[in-house]
Amino acid sequence: MIGLSKEVFSYIDSHAAQFVEDLKRLCRQPSVSTRNEGMRECASLVRDMMIESGVQCKEMPVPGGYPVFFGEVETHKSDKTLGFYNHYDVQPPEPLELWGSPPFSAEERDGKIYARGVSDNKGNLVARLKALEAIRASVGDLPVNLKFLVEGEEEIGSPHLFDFVKKNKAMLAADAYIWESGSKDPADRPEIRLGVKGILYVELKAKGAKSDLHSGKWAKLVVNPAWRLVWALNTLKNEKEEVLIDGFYDDVKKPTREEMTILRQTPFEGKKIKQELGIREFLGGKKGLEALKTNIFEPSCNICGFNSGYGGPGSKTVLPNKASVKMDIRLVADQDPDDIFTKLKKHLVKKGFGDIELEQVGFGYPPARTSPREQIVQIAVKTAREVYGKEPVLSWSTGSSPIYTVTRNLKVPVVGAGIDYIYCANHAPNENLRVKEDFIQGIKHIAAIIMMFGREQK
Amino acid sequence: MIGLSKEVFSYIDSHAAQFVEDLKRLCRQPSVSTRNEGMRECASLVRDMMIESGVQCKEMPVPGGYPVFFGEVETHKSDKTLGFYNHYDVQPPEPLELWGSPPFSAEERDGKIYARGVSDNKGNLVARLKALEAIRASVGDLPVNLKFLVEGEEEIGSPHLFDFVKKNKAMLAADAYIWESGSKDPADRPEIRLGVKGILYVELKAKGAKSDLHSGKWAKLVVNPAWRLVWALNTLKNEKEEVLIDGFYDDVKKPTREEMTILRQTPFEGKKIKQELGIREFLGGKKGLEALKTNIFEPSCNICGFNSGYGGPGSKTVLPNKASVKMDIRLVADQDPDDIFTKLKKHLVKKGFGDIELEQVGFGYPPARTSPREQIVQIAVKTAREVYGKEPVLSWSTGSSPIYTVTRNLKVPVVGAGIDYIYCANHAPNENLRVKEDFIQGIKHIAAIIMMFGREQK
Numbered sequence: 001m002i003g004l005s006k007e008v009f010s011y012i013d014s015h016a017a018q019f020v021e022d023l024k025r026l027c028r029q030p031s032v033s034t035r036n037e038g039m040r041e042c043a044s045l046v047r048d049m050m051i052e053s054g055v056q057c058k059e060m061p062v063p064g065g066y067p068v069f070f071g072e073v074e075t076h077k078s079d080k081t082l083g084f085y086n087h088y089d090v091q092p093p094e095p096l097e098l099w100g101s102p103p104f105s106a107e108e109r110d111g112k113i114y115a116r117g118v119s120d121n122k123g124n125l126v127a128r129l130k131a132l133e134a135i136r137a138s139v140g141d142l143p144v145n146l147k148f149l150v151e152g153e154e155e156i157g158s159p160h161l162f163d164f165v166k167k168n169k170a171m172l173a174a175d176a177y178i179w180e181s182g183s184k185d186p187a188d189r190p191e192i193r194l195g196v197k198g199i200l201y202v203e204l205k206a207k208g209a210k211s212d213l214h215s216g217k218w219a220k221l222v223v224n225p226a227w228r229l230v231w232a233l234n235t236l237k238n239e240k241e242e243v244l245i246d247g248f249y250d251d252v253k254k255p256t257r258e259e260m261t262i263l264r265q266t267p268f269e270g271k272k273i274k275q276e277l278g279i280r281e282f283l284g285g286k287k288g289l290e291a292l293k294t295n296i297f298e299p300s301c302n303i304c305g306f307n308s309g310y311g312g313p314g315s316k317t318v319l320p321n322k323a324s325v326k327m328d329i330r331l332v333a334d335q336d337p338d339d340i341f342t343k344l345k346k347h348l349v350k351k352g353f354g355d356i357e358l359e360q361v362g363f364g365y366p367p368a369r370t371s372p373r374e375q376i377v378q379i380a381v382k383t384a385r386e387v388y389g390k391e392p393v394l395s396w397s398t399g400s401s402p403i404y405t406v407t408r409n410l411k412v413p414v415v416g417a418g419i420d421y422i423y424c425a426n427h428a429p430n431e432n433l434r435v436k437e438d439f440i441q442g443i444k445h446i447a448a449i450i451m452m453f454g455r456e457q458k
Numbered sequence: 459m460i461g462l463s464k465e466v467f468s469y470i471d472s473h474a475a476q477f478v479e480d481l482k483r484l485c486r487q488p489s490v491s492t493r494n495e496g497m498r499e500c501a502s503l504v505r506d507m508m509i510e511s512g513v514q515c516k517e518m519p520v521p522g523g524y525p526v527f528f529g530e531v532e533t534h535k536s537d538k539t540l541g542f543y544n545h546y547d548v549q550p551p552e553p554l555e556l557w558g559s560p561p562f563s564a565e566e567r568d569g570k571i572y573a574r575g576v577s578d579n580k581g582n583l584v585a586r587l588k589a590l591e592a593i594r595a596s597v598g599d600l601p602v603n604l605k606f607l608v609e610g611e612e613e614i615g616s617p618h619l620f621d622f623v624k625k626n627k628a629m630l631a632a633d634a635y636i637w638e639s640g641s642k643d644p645a646d647r648p649e650i651r652l653g654v655k656g657i658l659y660v661e662l663k664a665k666g667a668k669s670d671l672h673s674g675k676w677a678k679l680v681v682n683p684a685w686r687l688v689w690a691l692n693t694l695k696n697e698k699e700e701v702l703i704d705g706f707y708d709d710v711k712k713p714t715r716e717e718m719t720i721l722r723q724t725p726f727e728g729k730k731i732k733q734e735l736g737i738r739e740f741l742g743g744k745k746g747l748e749a750l751k752t753n754i755f756e757p758s759c760n761i762c763g764f765n766s767g768y769g770g771p772g773s774k775t776v777l778p779n780k781a782s783v784k785m786d787i788r789l790v791a792d793q794d795p796d797d798i799f800t801k802l803k804k805h806l807v808k809k810g811f812g813d814i815e816l817e818q819v820g821f822g823y824p825p826a827r828t829s830p831r832e833q834i835v836q837i838a839v840k841t842a843r844e845v846y847g848k849e850p851v852l853s854w855s856t857g858s859s860p861i862y863t864v865t866r867n868l869k870v871p872v873v874g875a876g877i878d879y880i881y882c883a884n885h886a887p888n889e890n891l892r893v894k895e896d897f898i899q900g901i902k903h904i905a906a907i908i909m910m911f912g913r914e915q916k
Contacts, residue, residue, distance in 0.1 A: 209736050216657075220758045231697050303688070304767050307765055307767075316763070317659070328674075
C-alpha cells in the first residue's frame with residue numbers, strides 16, 4: 001500500500017513547509033461563529049484555498065446562517081466517491097490571558113503551531129486539501145471521486161446542516177464520508193472513530209408562589225418547587241443508574257460481536273483514570289471492559305445543574321418560589337432525541353408532574369454508529385497502521401457531533417480520521433498541533449486513504 | 459378589672475409624651491449585635507433606664523457575648539413573681555435607601571415612630587418599664603414581684619441564653635414569663651401568643667470528582683453529587699408531605715381539645731391568602747381549619763436551597779463535582795432539634811447515603827407551647843379585651859424564638875404579649891409603631907396584666 005503512495009508521500013515531505021504556511025494562513029483568519037467574528041473573510045479564504053487546491057467549489061448560502069462550501073473533484077478512473085466533512089468556524093479563544101501567544105497569530109514553537117482552530121478543525125480541512133494536491137501533483141489523476149462538505153456553524157450546533165444535507169442529497173451522495181477529525185490516544189496510537197453519542201439537553205422548571213416566602217410561615221402550606229423537582233427527578237433514574245422513563249431503552253442497539261471484540265482490545269487504564277479524577281470507584285463498582293462498555297454503549301441521564309433558593313454562607317430560612325434543573329441525556333444508536341423528549345414529557349405527566357415545565361435547550365443530536373466491518377473503516381485502519389507505524393485504536397466518542405446529518409440523509413458509513421492528538425487542547429487555551437507528527441503525517445494518512453479507497457472494489 | 463387600674467391608666471395617659479421621649483431615646487442608640495455596633499453604649503443606656511424605672515438592675519457579663527441585664531422589683535404584697543423577657547439588640551437596618559427617615563433617628567410621622575428596633579424589641583422593653591413606673595407612681599407598691607431578663611443576642615440566635623438561664627435558675631425563677639412581644643391581627647385584634655415552633659437548620663453536601671467534568675466523557679462512570687442529593691432527599695419526605703425519617707413524629711404532641719377550640723375561633727382567610735401568594739391551593743388541597751391546624755401543629759421539612767452545577771442561560775454539558783442542599787426543619791412540641799438531627803443522620807446512613815456530609819447550621823431551637831388553661835394566658839386575654847376593646851386572638855407562631863431557654867430550665871408558662879401590630883415591619887425597612895394604639899395602649903395592657911396577676915391566687 002505504501003508502495004502505491006510512495007511518490008505522494010515524497011511530494012508531501014518536500015512540500016511540507018508550504019503546506020504549513022497554508023495552514024497558518026487559514027488559522028490567522030479568525031472565524032468565531034458564535035459572535036460572527038471574521039466569518040465572511042474566512043468564508044472567502046476557504047473558497048480561495050479550495051479552488052487553489054483544484055476543487056470545483058460552490059458557495060451555497062444558508063438563509064439565516066453562514067454559507068456552506070460544497071466541493072467536488074471528479075475522476076474517470078472510478079465510480080466510487082469519498083466525502084469529507086469539515087467546518088471552518090472555531091470556538092471563541094477566551095480566556096486570552098492563558099494563551100502563550102495570540103490565538104490568531106499561529107505561532108510555531110517547539111515543533112508545534114499554536115492557534116485557535118488549528119486542530120478543530122482548520123488543520124483537518126487543510127490536510128485534506130493538501131492530500132488531494134499531493135496526489136494530483138505526484139501521480140496525476142485521482143483514483144476516486146471526492147466531495148467536500150464544509151460548513152461554518154459546527155461550533156454553534158450546526159443548526160442548518162440537517163436540512164441542508166436533506167435538500168442536497170443527490171449532490172452530496174458518496175460511498176463513505178470521513179468526518180471532521182480523528183485523534184491519538186495517550187500512547188500516541190492513532191484513533192479511528194466509529195461513532196458518537198447523541199444528545200438531548202433539557203431544562204425542567206418548577207414554580208411556587210409569586211415570590212420567595214418565609215419558610216416558617218408557609219412551608220406547611222405552599223408548594224416548594226425544589227421538592228417538586230426532587231420527586232420528579234427521582235422517578236427518572238434510580239440509584240442503580242437505570243433510567244425509568246417508559247420505552248427509554250427500546251431503541252438501544254447492543255454492541256455487536258465485532259464491536260465487543262474491538263472493545264476488548266481498547267486500552268483502558270481504569271486505575272489511573274480514577275486516580276486522576278479523584279474518585280474511589282466507577283458507578284456501580286464497574287471495572288475494565290464493563291466500565292468501558294457502559295461508557296460507550298449505554299445512554300446516560302445527567303444533571304448538569306440544579307438551582308433553587310439560597311446557596312450562600314450560613315442559613316436563610318426561605319421557601320424558594322422557583323427551581324430549575326438542566327440535564328443532558330446522551331443517546332446511543334438508535335435512540336432519537338425527539339422520541340426521547342416525547343417519552344420524557346409523557347413520563348412526567350403520567351407520574352403526576354404535569355406542573356413541571358419541560359423545555360428542550362438547543363438542538364438535539366441523534367447518535368451515529370458505523371459498523372467496523374465497513375470497507376472505509378478497514379482502509380482507515382490499515383493506512384493509519386502503515387503511516388504512523390503504530391497499531392491504530394478503533395473507538396467511539398462519548399461526545400456528540402452532527403454526523404447524523406449525513407448518516408440519516410445519505411445512509412453512508414462515516415468514519416472519524418484526522419490529525420488531532422491528545423494534548424491538542426481544542427476548545428481550550430493554547431490549542432495546538434505538532435507539525436510533523438500530526439499535520440504532515442495526517443496529510444499522508446488522508447492521501448493513503450484516498451489512494452486505497454480508489455483501488456479497492458466497492 | 460379596669461376599675462383596679464383606673465388610676466394607673468390615667469397616669470399613663472398623662473405621662474404619654476414623656477414615655478414616648480424615653481422610647482425615642484433608646485431607639486436613637488444603635489445596637490446591631492451581628493456587627494457589634496453600639497452594643498456597649500446601648501447596654502449602658504438599658505441599665506440606666508432600668509434603674510430610672512426603679513428596677514434593681516444587675517449587669518451580668520456573658521463570656522464571648524453581650525451582657526445580660528437581670529432586673530428585680532420586690533413587693534411584700536405577694537409571693538407571686540412575673541418575669542419579662544426582652545432583648546436590646548436589633549437587626550441591621552439595611553437597605554438604608556428604603557427608609558423614609560434614618561433608622562436611628564426615631565422620627566415621628568402621622569402618629570407613628572419610625573426606627574430600627576422600635577417594635578422589635580425596644581418598644582416592648584420600654585412599655586414594661588413604663589407600666590412598672592405608672593403602677594408605682596399611681597397606686598404605690600406593686601401587687602406582684604417582677605423580674606426582668608434582658609439579653610443582647612436575640613437577633614444572632616441567643617447563643618448563650620440557654621446556659622445563662624440554666625446557671626441562674628434560682629435567680630430567674632418566676633410563676634410565669636411574658637415573652638418579648640405580641641402583635642395584632644389584620645383586623646387589629648390583639649394577639650396573645652401561646653408558643654413557637656422549633657427549628658433545626660442543616661446542610662447536606664455531596665461530593666464527586668476532583669473537579670467538574672465533561673458530562674459526555676464521564677457521566678456514565680463518575681458519581682454525580684446532584685443525583686446523590688436527589689435520591690437522598692427523596693427518602694426524607696414523600697409527595698404527601700410525610701417526613702419519612704424513622705421516629706420523626708414520635709414526640710409530636712397533638713393539639714388538645716382546648717387548643718382545637720381556640721383554632722376553630724382563629725380567623726383564617728384561606729382564599730385571600732392564596733390569592734396574595736399567587737397559588738391555586740394549599741399543599742394537599744387543605745382548606746380552612748385543616749390548613750391552619752397543619753400549619754401550626756405539624757412539623758415541616760423545607761428545602762431552602764439546592765445548588766449544584768450550571769444555572770446560567772442556555773446549556774453547559776457539565777458533570778458537577780459538588781452539590782449542596784440547605785434545609786430548615788420546623789419542629790413542634792415536644793420534638794427536639796438534637797434528637798431530630800441524630801435521627802436524620804441515622805436515616806441517611808441506613809438508606810445508603812453515608813457519603814453525604816450532614817452539618818447543622820447555626821443553633822437549633824426547640825419548640826415551646828403553653829397551655830391555654832394557664833392563669834397567665836387567661837389574664838393576658840381578659841386584660842387585652844378590656845384595654846383594646848376588641849376580642850383578643852390566641853395564636854401560635856410558626857416561626858422560632860428562644861422561649862425554650864426559659865420553658866426548659868424554669869418549667870414555667872410563657873405567653874407572648876406586647877405592643878406590635880401587623881404592619882410594624884420588624885426586620886424590614888421602615889420598622890414602626892403607632893404611638894397611641896400600640897405603644898400607649900401596650901403600656902396599659904402590661905400594667906393591667908401586672909395588676910391582675912398580683913390579685914389572682916396562684
